[in-house]
Each structure stands twice: as C-alpha cells, then as structure tokens.
Amino acid sequence: MIPGIFFASVGNLSELPDDLRPQVAMVGRSNVGKSSIINHLANQKQLARVSGEPGRTQTVNLYDFGGKFFLVDLPGYGFAKTAKSIRENFPTMIREYLSTAEQLRMAFLIIDARIPQSPFDVEMMEWMTEQCIPFTIVMNKMDKVTKNEAFTIHQKLEEQFPGVKRLEHSIRDGKTQKAMWGAIESAVRTPQRSSLPAFLQPMTLED
Ligand SMILES: Nc1nc2c(ncn2[C@@H]2O[C@H](COP(=O)(O)OP(=O)(O)O)[C@@H](O)[C@H]2O)c(=O)[nH]1
Ligand SMILES: [Mg+2]
Numbered sequence: 001m002i003p004g005i006f007f008a009s010v011g012n013l014s015e016l017p018d019d020l021r022p023q024v025a026m027v028g029r030s031n032v033g034k035s036s037i038i039n040h041l042a043n044q045k046q047l048a049r050v051s052g053e054p055g056r057t058q059t060v061n062l063y064d065f066g067g068k069f070f071l072v073d074l075p076g077y078g079f080a081k082t083a084k085s086i087r088e089n090f091p092t093m094i095r096e097y098l099s100t101a102e103q104l105r106m107a108f109l110i111i112d113a114r115i116p117q118s119p120f121d122v123e124m125m126e127w128m129t130e131q132c133i134p135f136t137i138v139m140n141k142m143d144k145v146t147k148n149e150a151f152t153i154h155q156k157l158e159e160q161f162p163g164v165k166r167l168e169h170s171i172r173d174g175k176t177q178k179a180m181w182g183a184i185e186s187a188v189r190t191p192q193r194s195s196l197p198a199f200l201q202p203m204t205l206e207d
Contacts, residue, residue: 001177004042004071007064013096016060022069022188023062023103027094027128028110029120030076033140033171037110038063038071040171041180048073060097069188072097072104078120090124098133102194106134106187108180113139113168116153117160125161132200134190136165136183143170 010016026034035048047063061073074097077090098107107128111121116139128135137157142150150168157166167183169176 001041001043001181002066002068004038004044004047004063004065006047007062007070009059009061011059013060013093013100016101017062019070019103021064021067021103022105022190022192023072023101024069024105024184024187025072025074025098025101025107026110027074027098027107027124027135028076028138028140029078029112029118031079032076032110032112033169034076034110035073036171037108037138037140037169037180038073040169041071041177041184058091058093060093069105069184070103071184072101074098077124078118090120090127095127098128099131102192104133104193105190106136106183108138108183109135110138110140110169113142113145113150113153116156122160125164134187136167137161138167138169138180140169140171142168142176143172 008017026037028034035050038048039045039050042063048061058075060075062070063073064070074094075091077094098104109121109125109128111118125135139153145153154166167179169180
C-alpha cells in the first residue's frame with residue numbers, strides 16, 4: 001500500500017502540470033467507483049471525492065503516490081440522457097486527455113460488474129482500442145454479484161474483448177487491491193508514448 005496525496009485538479013488540460021512522472025488513469029461511467037477505487041488503493045477515505053451525484057466531476061484530478069507516479073481521476077461519462085449519439089456522452093476532456101497525455105501508461109476501464117455491456121463502456125473500449133491506449137478492465141462492485149454471475153460476466157467480456165486483461169474489484173474487499181497494485185506497478189514501468197515506434201503511438205483527435 002502506498003499513501004497518496006492530492007496533487008492537482010484542472011478544468012482545462014492546458015493547466016496540467018508539466019511533469020515527467022508516469023500516470024495511470026481511471027476511466028468509466030459516472031458513479032462506477034473511480035474515486036472510491038483511488039481511495040481504496042490508498043487506504044484513505046477522503047483522498048478523492050466520492051459523490052452521490054452523477055456527472056459532478058468535470059475536472060481531471062491527479063494524486064501523487066510516493067512521488068513516483070500519479071493516479072488520475074477523470075470525469076465520468078454516460079450520464080446525459082439526452083445525448084444524440086454515444087460519443088456525445090464522452091466529455092471532450094476525457095478523449096483529449098487519453099489521446100494526448102504523454103505520461104499516460106495505462107487506463108483502468110472501470111465497469112459496474114452488474115452491467116458488463118453498457119453501450120457507453122463498449123464504445124469507450126472500442127475507441128481506446130482504436131487509439132492504441134493500453135487498458136485493463138476493472139469489474140468493480142463485485143460484492144454485488146454472486147460467483148455464478150461473475151462467471152457469466154467474464155464470459156461475456158471475453159467474447160466481446162478477447163484477450164483484454166480483467167481484474168475484479170470491490171471497495172468492500174481488502175484483497176482486491178493487490179491485483180490492481182500489481183497492474184499499476186507494471187504499467188508505470190513501461191516506456192512513455194513518445195519513445196514508442198510511430199505505428200504504436202496513439203493518433204491525435206480528428207475533431
Ligand atoms: N457496493 C459497492 N459500492 C461501491 C463500490 N465502489 C464504489 N461504490 C459506490 O458507488 C458510488 C459512486 O462512487 P464514486 O467513487 O463517487 O464513483 P465515480 O463517479 O466513478 O467517481 C458511491 O456511493 C460508492 O460508495 C464497490 O466496490 N461496491
Ligand atoms: Mg468521482
């Protein structure tokens with residue numbers, strides 16, 4: 001367990017501090033547990049703000065872990081009921097951050113284990129795949145599903161995203177942090193984007 005400290009909160013990506021330390025981002029629908037997971041990983045109750053209101057966080061928040069790397073809490077998506085297309089539901093800041101942050105090593109795509117095929121999550125996973133953004137699926141709120149249900153959820157995700165790494169997590173279970181920490185530690189050791197060959201680098205936004 002590494003304690004985390006609040007580092008920065010920006011409402012505009014141009015305000016992101018110039019910092020060479022690796023970043024691992026929390027991506028997911030509003031209310032899926034992005035902020036809770038940061039708190040759970042840090043074993044701190046109030047490091048990241050947990051909110052009952054969907055769509056509240058429209059900032060990108062960075063938390064410094066041991067001076068070594070950042071966990072990045074991104075705004076949630078999928079809360080606007082009126083959006084005409086699914087992509088309209090992804091705040092530009094999420095897409096912009098994910099496709100341009102040079103120090104981003106991996107994203108955790110956090111899903112509610114009870115809703116394994118939300119169209120928003122599917123769209124996000126397809127988009128991240130297109131953009132060559134390395135991601136790991138985190139099936140959160142596992143305390144809400146039975147072992148049998150978990151088996152079916154794994155099957156569905158494997159069918160849709162064969163080979164994509166999946167982790168189970170629950171803020172109610174102290175043991176599930178271990179796998180996430182393992183994934184974070186290996187991600188922060190991977191090289192930064194600009195040192196990858198061009199064909200492996202994510203593309204820039206078209207719009
Ligand atoms: N049962 C259960 N509830 C969770 C879990 N993770 C988060 N929550 C709850 O989900 C709600 C939204 O969490 P939050 O971290 O604010 O979600 P965010 O919008 O993705 O940052 C809160 O009421 C949390 O307590 C979990 O693993 N199990
Ligand atoms: Mg949050």
